[in-house]
Amino acid sequence: MKKPVFTQIKGNSSGYWMLLALLGGFILTALGATYYMEHGGHYVTGMSNNIVWGMPHVFAVFLIVAASGALNVASISSVFAKTAYKPLAPLSTLLAVALLAGGLMVLVLDLGRPDRLIVAMTKYNFKSIFAWNIILYNGFFVVVGIYMWTMLQRSMNKYSKVAGFSAFIWRLILTTGTGSIFGFLVARQAYDAAIMAPMFIVMSFSYGLAIYMLVLMASYKWTNRPLGDATFKRLKNLLGVFIAGVFYFIVVKHLTNLYATEHHGVEAFILRDGGIYTQMFWYGVMLIGTVIPLAIIYHPTVGMSRSAVGVASLFVILGGLALMYVIIIGGQAYPLVLFPGKEVSSTFFDGMVNNYAPTLAETLLGIGGFAVALFIVAFAVKVLRFLPESLADEAVDPHHSK
Numbered sequence: 001m002k003k004p005v006f007t008q009i010k011g012n013s014s015g016y017w018m019l020l021a022l023l024g025g026f027i028l029t030a031l032g033a034t035y036y037m038e039h040g041g042h043y044v045t046g047m048s049n050n051i052v053w054g055m056p057h058v059f060a061v062f063l064i065v066a067a068s069g070a071l072n073v074a075s076i077s078s079v080f081a082k083t084a085y086k087p088l089a090p091l092s093t094l095l096a097v098a099l100l101a102g103g104l105m106v107l108v109l110d111l112g113r114p115d116r117l118i119v120a121m122t123k124y125n126f127k128s129i130f131a132w133n134i135i136l137y138n139g140f141f142v143v144v145g146i147y148m149w150t151m152l153q154r155s156m157n158k159y160s161k162v163a164g165f166s167a168f169i170w171r172l173i174l175t176t177g178t179g180s181i182f183g184f185l186v187a188r189q190a191y192d193a194a195i196m197a198p199m200f201i202v203m204s205f206s207y208g209l210a211i212y213m214l215v216l217m218a219s220y221k222w223t224n225r226p227l228g229d230a231t232f233k234r235l236k237n238l239l240g241v242f243i244a245g246v247f248y249f250i251v252v253k254h255l256t257n258l259y260a261t262e263h264h265g266v267e268a269f270i271l272r273d274g275g276i277y278t279q280m281f282w283y284g285v286m287l288i289g290t291v292i293p294l295a296i297i298y299h300p301t302v303g304m305s306r307s308a309v310g311v312a313s314l315f316v317i318l319g320g321l322a323l324m325y326v327i328i329i330g331g332q333a334y335p336l337v338l339f340p341g342k343e344v345s346s347t348f349f350d351g352m353v354n355n356y357a358p359t360l361a362e363t364l365l366g367i368g369g370f371a372v373a374l375f376i377v378a379f380a381v382k383v384l385r386f387l388p389e390s391l392a393d394e395a396v397d398p399h400h401s402k
Helices: 014-040 055-070 072-078 083-109 114-122 129-152 154-183 196-222 229-259 261-273 276-297 306-333 360-383
Strands: none
Touching (some): 014 360, 055 129, 055 154, 055 196, 055 306, 072 196, 083 154, 083 229, 129 154, 196 360, 229 276, 261 276
């Protein structure tokens, strides 16, 4: 296998500048939505004192989880010594940092008072899982930034394996912390489960790789760089394994809850009686996010089509957003069980399903997070050498024969 040569993209075409302008337009729209919500208050959103995490949090948590998974490609090359993934590693680190930046942008702008972030950064309550995550997110930028440096700076290459191993451990801890936000909330029956942490780790593998594949295929198609079948097949088969892994954890989580009588109510709500949440689970998560992508990826002919696999990757992302919606918003919609075994009714709507309808402003803010991440990637590949000149089979596959 030849040593990969990394170069910047020229980025002088009208298409490139149109892409930046489009992404910039989404970012400005998201900032406008933030201005509207900040001055109108949460009253102008679908959120309330019953459902305090809304559509922005769906996008934010998804992007944060996907950021950890996007680093998986680089981890495979350095931690597990798979040389075939080495040419793909720099873009993996860039996408990981960009996705985390986009997710945190949504999270910070949804605070209502973004300036209050200073309090979160200077005063820590170490009994709070949220305080732990502030440290983990900041540390991720530092650790992955150093890892990126060891790959881009030739004199630092000798430290790449150590930096990669550190980034691998940090990302596992980060995703564990994100999943534990829900796993530690014992008051919510839809959240209270130790399996949340490992489930979020496997979810990160799937969602991060799906985004990585779309970015990689688009980058090489739009810059007319060769992307060989060996790399394509390797990544798409890995994506299939991760999709199946997410499916496994979802099934185990719900079967475990169904075994415990105390969770029968919330399981019936999510799986059968929850209206939009039930529909999003079965059609969004199971059908669009799992069955269709697996059918495409493992089909003997359709699975060889890059366009079809691109559609499968997009469906994985949509299914991931649907799953986050069911977990985050569906979990809050189900009423709190204040007195187990008793029916509760009051003027404060205790015991009733909480209503939530996302507004346009919330959705635009969430989409803005994706735009920020993609803008960072599009700009960075122009100024720094993140992409190999060629990923053709003869350049990356040691067993390739002409």
